[in-house]
Amino acid sequence: MNRVITLIVLALLTGCAATNTLPERALPDGQDYLKPIHVMVDDPLNAAQIRNQLRETGVFRSVETGEGKAGDYSVLIRFNSQRDLPPFPVILLSTATLFLLPLSQSIDTTTEFSLQQNGKLLKQYSYRNVTHKYTWLLDGSGGMQQENVNRITRAFAQDVQRDGLLPVAHTQ
Amino acid sequence: MAAVLLLGGCGTALKPLDYKAQRAYVPMSVTMPPPESRFDQQKQREVIQLLRDTGAFSFLDGGFSKTGYSLLVDQSGGKGAGVLPAVLGALTLLTVPVPYTYERQLHGSVFKDGQLLKTYAYKRGGWTATTWYIPMIEPRSESEMLGDLMRDLDRDRLIPYQ
Numbered sequence: 001m002n003r004v005i006t007l008i009v010l011a012l013l014t015g016c017a018a019t020n021t022l023p024e025r026a027l028p029d030g031q032d033y034l035k036p037i038h039v040m041v042d043d044p045l046n047a048a049q050i051r052n053q054l055r056e057t058g059v060f061r062s063v064e065t066g067e068g069k070a071g072d073y074s075v076l077i078r079f080n081s082q083r084d085l086p087p088f089p090v091i092l093l094s095t096a097t098l099f100l101l102p103l104s105q106s107i108d109t110t111t112e113f114s115l116q117q118n119g120k121l122l123k124q125y126s127y128r129n130v131t132h133k134y135t136w137l138l139d140g141s142g143g144m145q146q147e148n149v150n151r152i153t154r155a156f157a158q159d160v161q162r163d164g165l166l167p168v169a170h171t172q
Numbered sequence: 173m174a175a176v177l178l179l180g181g182c183g184t185a186l187k188p189l190d191y192k193a194q195r196a197y198v199p200m201s202v203t204m205p206p207p208e209s210r211f212d213q214q215k216q217r218e219v220i221q222l223l224r225d226t227g228a229f230s231f232l233d234g235g236f237s238k239t240g241y242s243l244l245v246d247q248s249g250g251k252g253a254g255v256l257p258a259v260l261g262a263l264t265l266l267t268v269p270v271p272y273t274y275e276r277q278l279h280g281s282v283f284k285d286g287q288l289l290k291t292y293a294y295k296r297g298g299w300t301a302t303t304w305y306i307p308m309i310e311p312r313s314e315s316e317m318l319g320d321l322m323r324d325l326d327r328d329r330l331i332p333y334q
Contacts, residue, residue, distance in 0.1 A: 040233045044202050044220050047234030066201065066237025076199070076231065 018144055022129035022151045025158040032168040033061035034161065038068035043079040046149075050077060053150055057157035061169040070118060073166055078112040081148070099137040106132040107148045113156050115165060122165045127152045186218045186311050189319040191226050193326065195333040199231035200241040205248060219245065219318065226322055230334050241331050242283040245321075247314065249277040250295075253302055261302030269301035274310055278317040282330050289330050292321055 037060050041047035054063045068074045084106045085091065094101040113125040131148040135141045160166050202223065207213040223245075224232060236242050253261070257272040264270075275297035282289045296313035300306065325331060 038239070040199055040201070040231065042231050042233065044204075044232055044234030045217060047201075051235075064238075065235050066233070066239040066242075067199070068239065 018131050018133035018147055020129055020131050020147065020151050022127060022155060024151060025154045027057055027059060027154060027158055027161070031059070031161065032170070034059055034166045035073055035169045036060060036062040036064060037166070038064045038066060038072055038074040039077065040066065040074065041077045041079055043077075043081075046079060046081065049146070050079065050149060050153065053146075053153040054157065056150075057154055059157040059161055060166075072117070074116050076114040076116065078114075079109070080111070081107060081109040081145075083107050094136075099135075102134040102136040104132070105135055105141050105144065106130055107144060109148050109152060111152050111156075115160065123163065125156055125159055127155050186215075186222055186318075187315040189222050189226055189315055189322060191319045191322045191326075193226050193228035193322070196230035197228055197331045198241065198334050199233065200229065200243065200331060201233035201235055201237045202229075202243045202245060203234065203236045204245050215247075219247070222315070222318060223322070228322060228326070236283070236286075238286045240285070242286075243325075243331075244279075244281040244283065246279040246281075247277065249279075250275040250297075252310070257302050266302060266304045269303045269306065271299055271301045273297065273299055276310055276313045276317065278314070278321060280321040280325070282325070284330075290328065292324050294320055 037054075039051050039054060041050050043050075051063050051065065054060065086094075086103050086105075090101075091103065094103050108128070108130045110128045111126070113127075115122045115125070129148055129151050131144055131151075133141065133144055202220065204216050204219070207216055220232070223229065236244070252274055253272045257270040260268070260270045275295065278292075278294040280292040280294075282291075294317040296317060298309065300309045
């Protein structure tokens with residue numbers, strides 16, 4: 001009996017966690033900020049979220065909107081995100097059972113970052129992250145999209161920090 | 173005919189624009205007022221997809237930019253069926269035509285480096301009725317106005333091409 005309860009508890013605690021294909025990147029504390037970047041995202045509805053998540057990495061001194069002036073560093077982002085839901089009858093069935101029937105959901109995002117200065121391409125970074133989760137009544141899909149994009153922006157921030165193409169912003 | 177009306181009569185999706193761009197503008201951003209509902213959110217998604225499908229935008233960013241070109245698209249204002257025709261329509265299961273007047277508006281503003289260059293205003297209105305067998309006219313009006321905006325932007329050449 002105890003074993004069954006333990007298994008159920010384990011399944012509830014761990015079985016519903018989202019899985020990601022892109023590993024989590026650790027960003028070390030105590031590093032100097034990199035120079036400000038001007039970020040343009042080719043997706044009007046997700047642009048603000050991506051810029052905010054780049055700010056949250058704490059790697060760049062600032063993340064600005066739009067094209068920069070001459071000499072500024074800019075990042076052009078091509079973003080494509082597809083959400084995959086189960087067939088409609090399965091969703092209806094889950095709804096009919098008041099969401100006790102778990103639904104398999106996934107978000108597949110491919111992103112291309114082009115780091116540029118004065119219109120010259122310095123380096124291109126590409127990432128893909130597939131986030132998958134079983135959602136049900138007590139554990140919905142909220143935060144999935146954020147987690148999906150967060151892994152990508154952190155991976156980009158770490159790679160830019162490692163490559164050293166973007167100079168450190170010295171405090172005045 | 174009945175099947176077409178059944179399937180298409182109540183469609184609220186916007187129709188494709190009758191405008192195709194010959195050349196694409198330089199990378200720019202588009203911004204819309206914050207959506208008030210899920211319905212608004214879905215509609216904004218449709219509008220952006222329609223604008224993209226014209227081929228006029230090489231790179232379409234979101235938000236308002238202090239540098240470069242921005243286009244503000246505002247579809248607020250106007251009026252729809254109102255409470256009485258909507259309730260009567262619902263009570264009769266949209267079988268009895270309840271006439272009402274509607275009005276749709278579109279404002280498009282072009283900004284360069286945060287400064288307003290020009291605002292375009294469009295308005296469509298008329299009579300229609302709340303039934304499932306009369307195709308909804310409002311989405312067509314909205315698509316027409318977006319097409320007009322794209323044509324006027326093309327004619328005025330305020331935004332440079334790539």
